[in-house]
């Protein structure tokens with residue numbers, strides 16, 4: 001906590017905390033934004049996994065139908081008054097379990113395509129239980145090009161610790177691959193109690209051998225509001241596992257595409273979080289604009305009521321100071337292991353070297369950054385530092401934010417120090 005506060009104060013050059021304010025939201029000003037991505041949250045699951053912190057509820061047919069109606073309304077509300085179609089980089093469906101609304105995805109995509117031209121791919125997160133010929137065919141017909149499978153582990157004992165049962169996951173990965181999506185991502189969790197480096201390495205190999213083009217390996221984080229019987233391994237063990245995993249992936253000749261993702265060379269990347277700006281639709285979805293960050297309500301009932309009343313379902317808005325926006329940009333760029341000074345200047349209106357010249361110089365000297373082709377690349381040393389910071393930040397900021405949002409549909413304000 002102290003570490004995040006000190007870093008925030010130093011990097012933003014201010015004691016001003018991040019203040020998320022409740023209250024009505026003005027139309028989203030996105031028309032002039034470059035590299036805009038889209039995200040849609042589908043919050044329904046067949047069963048609720050104990051480790052999962054995301055906004056989700058048990059599937060209910062009527063609720064899902066009402067939710068779809070509300071989603072379509074939100075899309076119309078958010079795009080009201082815009083005539084020309086806006087070009088966007090990509091569209092991602094996350095959750096929850098988007099496949100539980102498989103027959104609705106096409107309608108949602110069509111609604112978005114009336115207002116946006118999707119230049120890149122369309123991605124969907126899938127639970128392995130939902131992988132079937134029928135689902136994959138429907139995804140293809142809907143225009144989906146990228147699939148991310150929430151396998152978490154191929155090892156039965158590890159899955160059991162997460163409250164999941166095994167389900168022929170390797171077969172599921174192979175089936176997805178046979179359908180020829182541009183990206184087959186496999187999500188894995190590391191630092192599960194009892195999990196060794198060998199078990200994790202076997203998971204990685206199984207994923208790639210079964211046809212994954214990318215693996216996303218997330219450290220097990222024990223959110224305060226999760227219901228984990230088993231707790232994650234220590235920070236020290238996590239770091240050791242990440243180090244060994246990185247070396248192992250190098251031996252497989254796959255590229256490190258972010259701090260926690262590895263992909264086969266020459267393949268597309270599945271990444272819903274590393275966009276410069278994005279619009280989010282649905283409960284708990286976030287939108288990142290030029291100078292603000294917005295979060296939708298986490299309550300499905302309040303979400304439906306709000307859009308029925310003709311208002312956007314935003315529950316909280318953070319109006320960035322320039323330095324806060326810069327820190328946000330740098331944080332997510334660093335996750336992708338590359339900082340692009342041109343993009344920074346385009347979004348912030350100030351050269352990166354002018355704002356953080358000393359820090360860049362020092363980071364290069366200390367071996368955290370190296371300059372290549374006009375970009376700053378994070379070294380492995382920096383990636384481990386980031387890995388630690390990200391988890392501290394998740395505990396101090398995201399855990400608090402999500403915990404309050406889960407209990408209050410429209411909080412008055414949240415202050416993150």
Ligand code: SF4
Nearest residue numbers: 045048049052095096
């Ligand atoms: S891990 Fe996936 S299936 Fe499990 S509760 Fe979370 S969103 Fe639902």
